[in-house]
Amino acid sequence: MYQNNQRGAALRYSNKMELLIIDNLRKGFKKHKVRAVDDVSFSVFKGEVLGLVGESGCGKSTLAKLVLRLLGADKGSIFYKGKDLFNISHNDMRKTRKDLQIIFQDPYASLDPRMKIGKVIEEVYDIYKNVSENNRKSKTIELLETVGLGETYLNRLPSELSGGERQRVGIARALATDPEFIICDEPVSSLDISVQAQILNLLIELQKRKNLTYLFISHDLGVIGSICDRVMVMQSGKLIESGSCENVFKNPQHQYTKTLLESALLR
């Protein structure tokens, strides 16, 4: 049975480019006696931007952490390129980590307050040894430039940066491992609207240029609509609707999706 799953997942990756297959994922928190993520299944296709929309506490951030194995799941499986992430060796997981990255919502909490910006990036090279000692600095600068910052930021501390700049550093850190798949967990929700547009531009550009795959989490339907190809709607731990952005926004099936669309101040 298990073998079949594994082989099936491998086939689905090679035939249909299902980069990530999430199968019946479940996570409960003892304290709250509820399932934060309740038997969720979906696939992410290579090169797409898949949106995940829902209100606070619906379990979308927990789902993000489960997918990257930053939290342990109670049940279910995750296949990345056909590999079962819950059943691979420590060493393989380490290699796979490189491919899967995450950008967080709160740029104030997502950087070590004591670490200089240059060090934040260099640490990645330090862990993977994928860049030789001599090239690290120039690679770091190059990466900072990619996200719209520059050499002048190398020796600054996060507290000296604005929210938007910190978010760029977070993006640069995620890019440093040269990933294939990035989870964007509300990356623009705490930013001012003009900065939000800048960061969305950056994410759109990067996605196109590097053929990245995103799982883009947001509570803002406008943001989802402006960057995603497909969208999934989540409510109390369950996926209740999914489809292409156009279909879901034009023809919402589920009552909750309709309420969300009506409430959103869209133009």
Next chain:
Amino acid sequence: MLLHIKNLKINYKSDNRPVEVVRGIDLDIDKGECVGLIGESGCGKTTAGLGITKLIPERKGNISAGEILFEGRDVLKLTSEELRCIRGKKISYVFQEPFSSLNPVFTIYEQMRESLEEKDNPDSRIAEILKSVGLEKIIDRKNIYPHELSGGMQQRAMIGMAIAPRPNLLVLDEPTTALDVTVQRQILDLIMELKNKMSLAILFISHDLRIVFNIADKVAIMYAGKIIECGPKEKIVSSPAHPYTIGLIDSIPSLKHRKKLFNAIGGRAPLFSELPEGCKFYPRCRFRIDKCSEKEPELKDVSGGQASRCIRTISAELRSATPIKWNY
């Protein structure tokens, strides 16, 4: 005119010298009118809102100039005794975080009673208020504490307390920012309903253009401590005149966007301690000309009550002809 603010300037103390964070704003609010004050974080909008009733703590800063006429009286010249009769009574506030505005050790009923006028019968008046803010459910539950309510209900309770003394002006500072989308909509609907029913004047402060465009009659946009454009909402939405307003409106995410890049504003907002010469938006402006850096433009009328602090006329042709630098 209910509220008439003229050339209001507010300084904040900082390590070496005071920093002017509200650098002279003019704002008028009529009875029953909702004015939206839009600005991004750190532009001075919250400070301006607090300044209306001199709510800036003395150790943090002070109002250095200006005139605030509320019902014809200059607020800045009132004694602290007279000010107390206005603050929280004639002018009420609602802030972003309902939970931190409510006192966790008192019941909602007790807190609400505090804000009543003396002539009111507490029980019947509180029931009336709870009903008007959509909290009928808790009318008979006098012993309910703030933590037992959801964020949306807490904000409803806050709004209830704000309207309890029958104010003439309600200052709402990001009242829905901490709330979920669906709850946000309900609170906005509630605010609109109260405004119409009580003919309240509202100053709605927010960074979110979408919300302000949804609720306000008049809009003022702040940048670096000054209002850079103001006017009737319809005018601002359909034909923004200031490059910053244009950039903000172009930055609103929408379903129609479909992975196209935004016409975003480049760069970052300047710090108050290092404002540029001339027009404060000049370094980030894609329509700038040399003359812009010479002196800060005055707010000048465009048409139909709309005014903009820009020396150029940004026509639709100019907008499409001016390249956007992808300053992401």
Next chain:
Amino acid sequence: MNKLTLFGLGIVGFFIIVAIFAPVIAPYNPGQIDIENILTPPSSSHIFGTDSLGRDLFSRMVYGSRISLMVGFIAVGIAGLIGIALGAIAGYYGKWADTVIMRFIDIMLCFPTFFLILAVIALLEPSIINIMVIIGVTSWMGMARLMRAEILSLKERDFIYAEKAIGASDLRIIARHLIPNAMAPVLVSVTLGIAGAILVESGLSFLGIGVQPPTPSWGNILSEGKAVMGAGWWMMLFPGLSIFITVLGYNLLGEGIREKLLK
């Protein structure tokens, strides 16, 4: 920084300098016995007077500061290492590691520390090293608890998840990111702990089971002074005052750091 903190820092700095430059500052050899000048009151040749063996009290005080401070620093260093390591492990790994460590702390806290030290010293010989170690291993529990509490809240922060996502090992996360960010309250505890350790050492030496004569420490000078209290008031005044002022200095500094870092 407020004036009291600066005052505390001044005291602490002053005694550290005295300890470092003891050979330069002390006018006499602290062990040099002078039978002709027994218990002379403070004078121009012996500014703190002499003790019952005619040794220069000022020189003994100066050298004694070395012992007192060394005991303070090293004992707290040991306590800090144990407390930080165990606190970090308990906080980060949680589950059974947390349970075991926290219950162990509970057990350690059940012992009246000073009597535990007395008992251990009675079994072992009262050398300086033993005293430092025993003070260290009986005073780490507070720091471990502080560390654990800090780490519990820090480990849920996004930057720790980000570290996990880039594949950082547990050791790297704990040592490079969690502990440095959790140090502020521990630093306060360390500063206050030095004051505590100096007091404990003085107490032990006063009781005669601390640092053994002829090595001078503030505590045993005080103890010797007790015997000649009527004849030589200076023998108790100066060590007592030094202990008092030093402990005050560390406490003021600790409070200052607390205000500065934990606001």
